[in-house]
Amino acid sequence: MTTxxxxxxxxxTAGSVLRLARTWAALLEAGLRGVxxxxxxxxxxxxxxxxxxxxxxxxxxxxxxxxxxxxxxPEVELLVLGSRRGPGGRDPAGHIAVSVLERAGVPVLVxxxxxxxxxxxxxxxxxxLEGSAxxxxxxxxLLHRLHDAGxxxxxxxxxxxxxxxxxRDHEGHAEESLATAFASRWCPGIPxxxxxxxxxxxxxxxxxxxxxxxxxxxxxxxxDLSPGHASLVRTALSSESRPxxxxxxxx
Amino acid sequence: xxxxxxxxxxxxxxxxxEAPDLWTVRxxxxxxxxxxxxLANGQLGVVGDVGPxxxxxxxxxxxxxxxxxxxxxxxxxxxxxxVGGHGTSWQLDxxxxxxxxxxxxxxxxxxxxxxxxxxxxxxxxxxGADGDAWPSPLAAPEVPRAMAADHAWTMTAxxxxxxxxxVHGARDAIVAMARQRVDRTQLxxxxxxxxxxxxxxxxxxxxxxxxxxxxxxLLEEHREAWARRWADADIEIAGDPRAQLAVRFALFHLLSCxxxxxxxxxxxxxxxxxxxxxxxxxxxxxxxxPTLAATLPDAARSVLEYRLRRLPAARARARDGGGAGARxxxxxxxxxxxxxPRFGRDLDGALVPITTGELSAHINxxxxxxxxxxxxxxxxxxxxxxxxxxxxxxxxxxxAQRVRVGADGRAHLDDVTGxxxxxxxxxxxxxxxxxxxWHLTRAxxxxxxxDGEPGADAFRELAGALVDGxxxxxxxxEFAGFDELDDVDLGSIGPLPVAAxxxxxxxxxxxxxxxxxxxxxxxxxxxxxxxxxASLLADLDAELxxxxxxxxxxxxxxxxxxxxxxxxxxxxxxxxxxxxLDLDDLTGSTSAGLHLATMGGVWQAVVFGxxxxxxxxxxxxxxPRLPSGWRSLRIQLRFRGQVxxxxxxxxxxxxxxxxPVPVRLAGELVQAPFCRRMHEEAKT
Numbered sequence: 001m002t003t004x005x006x007x008x009x010x011x012x013t014a015g016s017v018l019r020l021a022r023t024w025a026a027l028l029e030a031g032l033r034g035v036x037x038x039x040x041x042x043x044x045x046x047x048x049x050x051x052x053x054x055x056x057x058x059x060x061x062x063x064x065x066x067x068x069x070x071x072x073x074p075e076v077e078l079l080v081l082g083s084r085r086g087p088g089g090r091d092p093a094g095h096i097a098v099s100v101l102e103r104a105g106v107p108v109l110v111x112x113x114x115x116x117x118x119x120x121x122x123x124x125x126x127x128x129l130e131g132s133a134x135x136x137x138x139x140x141x142l143l144h145r146l147h148d149a150g151x152x153x154x155x156x157x158x159x160x161x162x163x164x165x166x167x168r169d170h171e172g173h174a175e176e177s178l179a180t181a182f183a184s185r186w187c188p189g190i191p192x193x194x195x196x197x198x199x200x201x202x203x204x205x206x207x208x209x210x211x212x213x214x215x216x217x218x219x220x221x222x223x224d225l226s227p228g229h230a231s232l233v234r235t236a237l238s239s240e241s242r243p244x245x246x247x248x249x250x251x
Numbered sequence: 252x253x254x255x256x257x258x259x260x261x262x263x264x265x266x267x268x269e270a271p272d273l274w275t276v277r278x279x280x281x282x283x284x285x286x287x288x289x290l291a292n293g294q295l296g297v298v299g300d301v302g303p304x305x306x307x308x309x310x311x312x313x314x315x316x317x318x319x320x321x322x323x324x325x326x327x328x329x330x331x332x333x334v335g336g337h338g339t340s341w342q343l344d345x346x347x348x349x350x351x352x353x354x355x356x357x358x359x360x361x362x363x364x365x366x367x368x369x370x371x372x373x374x375x376x377x378x379g380a381d382g383d384a385w386p387s388p389l390a391a392p393e394v395p396r397a398m399a400a401d402h403a404w405t406m407t408a409x410x411x412x413x414x415x416x417x418v419h420g421a422r423d424a425i426v427a428m429a430r431q432r433v434d435r436t437q438l439x440x441x442x443x444x445x446x447x448x449x450x451x452x453x454x455x456x457x458x459x460x461x462x463x464x465x466x467x468x469l470l471e472e473h474r475e476a477w478a479r480r481w482a483d484a485d486i487e488i489a490g491d492p493r494a495q496l497a498v499r500f501a502l503f504h505l506l507s508c509x510x511x512x513x514x515x516x517x518x519x520x521x522x523x524x525x526x527x528x529x530x531x532x533x534x535x536x537x538x539x540x541p542t543l544a545a546t547l548p549d550a551a552r553s554v555l556e557y558r559l560r561r562l563p564a565a566r567a568r569a570r571d572g573g574g575a576g577a578r579x580x581x582x583x584x585x586x587x588x589x590x591x592p593r594f595g596r597d598l599d600g601a602l603v604p605i606t607t608g609e610l611s612a613h614i615n616x617x618x619x620x621x622x623x624x625x626x627x628x629x630x631x632x633x634x635x636x637x638x639x640x641x642x643x644x645x646x647x648x649x650x651a652q653r654v655r656v657g658a659d660g661r662a663h664l665d666d667v668t669g670x671x672x673x674x675x676x677x678x679x680x681x682x683x684x685x686x687x688x689w690h691l692t693r694a695x696x697x698x699x700x701x702d703g704e705p706g707a708d709a710f711r712e713l714a715g716a717l718v719d720g721x722x723x724x725x726x727x728x729e730f731a732g733f734d735e736l737d738d739v740d741l742g743s744i745g746p747l748p749v750a751a752x753x754x755x756x757x758x759x760x761x762x763x764x765x766x767x768x769x770x771x772x773x774x775x776x777x778x779x780x781x782x783x784x785a786s787l788l789a790d791l792d793a794e795l796x797x798x799x800x801x802x803x804x805x806x807x808x809x810x811x812x813x814x815x816x817x818x819x820x821x822x823x824x825x826x827x828x829x830x831x832l833d834l835d836d837l838t839g840s841t842s843a844g845l846h847l848a849t850m851g852g853v854w855q856a857v858v859f860g861x862x863x864x865x866x867x868x869x870x871x872x873x874x875p876r877l878p879s880g881w882r883s884l885r886i887q888l889r890f891r892g893q894v895x896x897x898x899x900x901x902x903x904x905x906x907x908x909x910x911p912v913p914v915r916l917a918g919e920l921v922q923a924p925f926c927r928r929m930h931e932e933a934k935t
Contacts, residue, residue, distance in 0.1 A: 159598070164598070164754065165750060165753070165838060166749055166750060166800075166838070167800070167801060167802060167832075167837070168750035168752065168753055168802075169802050169838075170527070170532075170607070171605055171672065172594070172605035173519075173528065173530075173592070174595065174840075175595060175597065175598065176397075176595075177526035178839060178840050178843075180395070180524070180526055180840075181283075181526070181839060181840040181841065181843040184304075184842040185282040185842045186282075188304035188305050193396060197598055197599065198598040198599070198753060208600065
C-alpha cells in the first residue's frame with residue numbers, strides 16, 4: 001500500500017489540503033499521513049487536523065527539507081500541500097512550496113488558497129500536454145492509475161498560433177481527426193479524451209478546466225521555475241483556484 | 252523476450268535494408284510511424300505495431316458500428332500483428348506490398364502483408380530463437396474511445412490450434428480466424444477475417460486454403476500479384492526523386508484501397524485510420540476512382556458497385572426530398588443513408604452546426620462523373636447496362652427538384668455549399684452548377700425516352716437554362732455575390748497553405764474572397780475541354796491567388812490545373828506539397844489515417860496535369876507539359892482494355908501498345924504505338 005502525505009501549515013488552506021489528501025488517498029487506495037513542520041506557536045494546523053479528523057504528525061526543522069525527507073520514502077506516491085501567493089505574482093506558490101516542488105521526486109498536488117469546497121470524489125482531471133514524448137512518458141503511469149480509479153481524463157493541447165494545423169478538411173470531422181492523431185502520437189495508451197485549442201496554453205487550460213468541470217489540472221514539468229521556464233506551471237500556480245497536480249519529468 | 256530473438260533472420264539472401272530505393276519508405280521513430288506502416292488490400296487494413304507506443308489497429312472494409320454519440324464508425328477488428336519486441340527500424344516495401352522489420356543485428360526478422368490475391372487473408376512471418384514463446388495469433392481489438400460502448404469480443408481456441416475471434420457490434424460482426432506454425436526458430440501466422448452474419452464458413456475456408464499453401468507460397472503469390480499491378484500502373488519520374496517516392500507512395504495506397512471483386516466502401520482514409528469515421532465522401536468518386544479506372548479497372552468497378560448497391564437508399568432520399576430520381580448522401584457508410592455528423596467542434600471548443608449533409612448537392616454530380624469517367628477509361632458497356640445508366644440518369648433527375656427558375660428565366664441552384672466550404676449556403680455555386688449542367692447533358696445522352704424519366708429534351712433544356720456565373724471578362728464567379736466580398740491578401744494571413752478559417756475565424760473568412768480549395772478550377776479539372784480553354788486561363792488568374800489550400804484536397808488539383816494552363820514549373824511546389832502530405836505529416840493528422848484523396852490528386856496531377864492524358868470519346872488524349880526539372884516521365888495505364896505505356900521527355904513522346912490505339916496528341920490524331928519527336932511527324 002502506498003502513502004499520500006498531506007503537509008500542512010497553519011494557514012486557512014490546511015483544512016482543504018487535508019480533505020483533498022484524504023480524497024486522493026482513497027482514490028489511489030493509499031494510506032494517508034498528515035504532517036506539520038512546526039515553526040513555533042501555530043495552533044491552526046492542529047485545529048485543522050482535528051476538524052477533518054486526520055491524525056497529525058509534528059516535525060521540526062527546515063519545513064521544505066523536512067517535507068522532502070518524508071517524501072523520499074519510496075512508499076510515498078503523492079504529496080499534497082497548500083500554496084501561498086506573494087504580492088505581484090513573483091512567487092507563485094510561496095517559497096516553501098516552491099522549494100519542495102522544485103526538488104520533490106514524487107507528484108505534488110498543490111492546493112491554492114482560493115480552492116473551493118472539496119468534493120467527495122475526484123471526477124475530472126484536465127491534462128495539458130505540449131505534445132512531446134518525455135511529458136507523455138512521465139505522466140503515463142499516474143494517468144493510468146487515475147483512469148483505473150474511475151477518473152475521467154481530458155488531455156488538452158493548445159496549438160500556438162504558428163503551429164496551427166495548416167490544413168483543416170471538413171468541419172464535421174477535423175477536430176476529431178486531429179484529436180485522434182494527437183492521441184495516437186502523444187498519448188498512446190493513455191485513456192484520455194483529447195481537446196484541442198488554438199492560442200496560449202494558459203487561456204486554453206482555464207477554459208477547458210471550466211468546461212470540463214475539472215477537479216484538478218495535471219501538468220508534467222521539469223521542476224524549473226526560473227524565469228523563462230514552465231510558464232504554464234507558473235500561471236497555474238499563481239492564478240488557478242483548482243488544485244494543480246505537478247508531475248516531475250523522470251519520475 | 253525480444254532479446255531471445257536477436258539472432259533470427261527470415262532469409263539468407265541480400266538484406267533489402269541495405270539497398271533502400273525509391274520503392275521503399277523507411278519507418279522508425281516518426282510520430283506518424285503507425286500510419287506510414289499501413290497495409291491494406293481493400294478488405295483488410297492493418298496499421299501500427301511498429302514501435303513501443305502500442306498503437307495498432309485492424310480495419311475490415313464495410314464493417315461499421317455505432318458510437319455512443321450515435322455516429323457510425325468502423326467496427327474495430329481484432330489485432331494479429333503482435334510478436335513481442337519492436338526492432339530498430341521498419342521498411343515499407345511498396346514493390347512487394349509488405350512491411351519488414353530489422354532487428355538489432357541488422358537482419359530482417361519479420362515480414363507481414365495483407366494478401367491482394369486473397370482479400371480476407373493476412374500473413375505474418377517472423378524469425379526468432381529456439382524456444383521462443385510466441386503470443387497467440389489473435390488479440391482483442393484496440394477499441395477507440397468513440398466506439399467503447401459498441402463491441403463485445405470473444406475468442407476461443409480449437410483443438411487444431413485455430414483461434415476464432417468475433418467482434419460483435421450493434422450493426423455488424425467481424426469474424427476472424429488464425430493459426431500459426433512454429434518450426435524451430437520460424438513463425439508462420441495466417442489470419443482470415445470478414446464481416447457479416449454469414450462470414451464464418453467463408454473465413455474458415457479462406458484460412459484453410461491459405462494454410463494449405465503455406466506462408467512462403469502466400470508471400471510469393473502476393474509479390475507476383477503486386478508485380479503485375481505495378482506493371483500496368485507504375486509511374487517513373489526521372490530527375491525528381493522526391494516526386495518519384497511520393498507518386499509511388501500515392502499509387503501504392505490507391506492500388507491497395509479497393510477489392511477487385513464485389514463492392515468496396517472506400518472511406519476518406521481508406522483502411523488506414525479512424526479519421527473521418529470510415530465514411531465515404533466525394534473523395535472516393537472524384538479523387539480516388541480515376542486512378543483505379545486507369546490502372547486497376549476491376550477495383551474501380553467495385554468502388555462504383557458500392558454506389559450502385561446504395562441506389563435504392565438514394566432513391567428513398569430523393570423521395571424524402573419530395574421528388575423523383577436519386578440523391579446520394581454527402582457521407583455514406585454501410586446502409587447508404589446519410590451519416591454526416593450534425594455538429595463538429597472548432598478549435599475554440601465551440602460546437603459548429605454541420606450543413607454539408609444538407610447542402611453539398613454536388614455529390615450527385617460527383618458520383619455520376621465517376622461512373623462516366625470509369626466508362627471513358629474502360630469502355631465497360633456492361634456496367635452501363637447493369638445499373639450505370641440508371642445511376643447517372645436518376646441522379647440527374649434530382650436536379651430538377653432542386654432548381655428554381657428565376658425572374659430572369661434562367662435556372663438557379665440556391666442554398667448549396669460547393670467544394671469551397673468557407674462559404675456555406677450560397678446560391679449558384681459555379682462548381683455545382685457547371686457539374687450539374689454536365690450531368691444533365693450526359694443524362695440526356697443516356698436517356699431512353701418513354702420509361703418514366705424526364706426525357707432527353709427536358710434534361711437538355713434544364714442544362715441550357717442553368718446559370719454558370721461566367722462574367723464578361725471570361726472568368727466564372729464562384730457564386731452569386733462572390734465578386735463583391737472583401738479582397739484579403741492571402742499573404743497577410745500566413746504562409747500557404749493555411750487553414751484560413753482557423754486564423755481569421757469562420758465568420759470573417761466567409762465575408763472574404765479567401766477560398767479553401769479550388770471551386771471553379773475544380774470544375775475545369777474534372778470537365779477539361781468541355782469548358783472553354785480561355786475561361787481556364789481567366790479563372791486561374793482570378794481564383795488561384797485566393798486559394799488558401801486549407802483543404803488537403805487543394806494543392807494537387809491546383810498543380811494539375813496549372814500544368815494544363817502551361818505553367819508546369821509553377822505547379823511543382825504545390826505538387827510536392829501534396830506528395831509529401833502524409834510522408835511528412837504536413838497536416839498533423841496522418842496518425843489518424845492517410846489522405847487517399849490527396850494521393851488521388853497526386854496521380855491526377857501527373858496524368859491529367861503534366862502528361863495531359865485523358866480518356867476521350869474514342870481516343871486517348873495526350874498533351875504533355877513536363878516541368879523543366881524532370882528529365883522524363885513514364886506512365887503505365889490501361890485504356891479500353893489495352894495496356895498503354897507512355898514515355899515523355901523534353902524532345903520525344905512515345906506511346907507503346909500491343910495493338911493499335913488512337914491517340915490525340917496535342918490535338919492531332921495519331922495511331923499508337925508511335926514515337927514522335929515533338930513538332931515532327933510521328934514515327935511508327
